[in-house]
Amino acid sequence: MNFILHIWRQENPQDAGGFKTYTLDNVAADSSFLEMLDQLNEQLIQAGETAIVFDYDCREGICGACSLVINGYVHGKQQRTTTCQLYMREYADEKELWIEPWRASAFPVVQDLTVDRTAFDRIIQAGGFVEVSTGSAPEANTLLVDKHSADEAFNSATCIGCGACVAVCPNASASLFVAAKVGHLSYLPQGAITAKDRALKMTRAMFKEGFGVCSNHRHCQTQCPKSISVSNIALMNKLLSWS
Template sequence: MKFKLKIWRQKNNQDKGGFKTYDLDGVSSDMSFLEMIDVLNEQLIDKDEDPVHFDHDCREGICGMCSMYINGEPHGPLRGVTTCQLHMRSFSDGETITIEPWRAKAFPVIKDLAVDRSAFDRVIQAGGYISVNTGGTPDANEIPIPKTVADEAFDSATCIGCGACVAACKNASAMLFVSAKISQLSMLPQGQVERDERAEKMVAQMDAEGFGACTNTGACSAECPKGIDLSNIARMNREYLGAKLSSGK
């Protein structure tokens, strides 16, 4: 297969950056998208050109590190997969593929297609945990949890923190990410103790990072490689407003 690749190149955070177009031939349909970029990079290195920098690690769709905005969609045209799981058979021969970094104020570009997503870490640090120290916990089976509840909490917990929701959202809102964690912990009995405080703090941090607001377009959920449902955002709204109305502070 043959492609014309229009890729965002930006030397560093200060650089203005711009698109550069590359022709790539001899691509196998069995290649993953990142392997296709690998091939391009080998050719660039061969020509003494700086290879395209992009974030990637596990290449099996679970670490959440890969992050490319491909032909107008985060992680490309296929639903339910990350860029590393996207294969070239999903594209047609001769196609022009536009590749951009995630775009958000809270995700500054580091180089080329790699962006800084530490804002997500800071949101989790604001309260995305249950405060238990190691040891001294009750026997695991002392907390029975209805299977349906556990399963629903699991659905929220599958978020990989890739940031596709932010990238897809026209407002660069992080609500799907934040709500997935708030939902998971608010559903489980273990998470009840800090439930109100958690919702208030995580939302405050989310806002402080400069993410946009939700317009309920559903783009985040549609593009989420793990299919995190929009109902998480509704739950977060409930949790947050409930906490604000009822908490002691």
């Protein structure tokens, strides 16, 4: 497979940045999308050019490091998939690819395709936890959790913090990310005591970081690689209205 690639290059947060066009030939259909970029980078290094910076780590869809908007879609065209789990055979019918970083003012571009997502860490620090010091926990089975709640909590807890929900939202809201954590901990008795306080603190932190408010487009749910449901946002709003 041969491709013409239009890739966003930006030296630093202040730089205006822009697309640069590359051609890449002999891409294997079984290459992952990031391996295709590795191949391009090897070609650039051979030519003495600076390699393109992009975030990646586990390459199995769980660490949440990879991102990329590909031809207008966050994490590419396949649903419920992170970019690292996307394979080039999915692009067999295409010749040109436009590859960009996440776009949101709360996620400033660091360099090329890499953005700064530390705002997410600060939102968690604002209240995304159950405070329990090491050693003070009671015997695990003294705390029963009905299976339905445990399953719901787990579904919300599978958020990988990649930021696709923000990147796809017309309002750059982080509501799905925040609500996933609020949902995870509020479904469980361990986190229920501080549920209202948590929702309030995390939402405030979200606005402080410059993310927008949820505008009910629900693109986030459609594009979330882990299928986190917007019902978490409803739960979060309920908690907020009570607090």
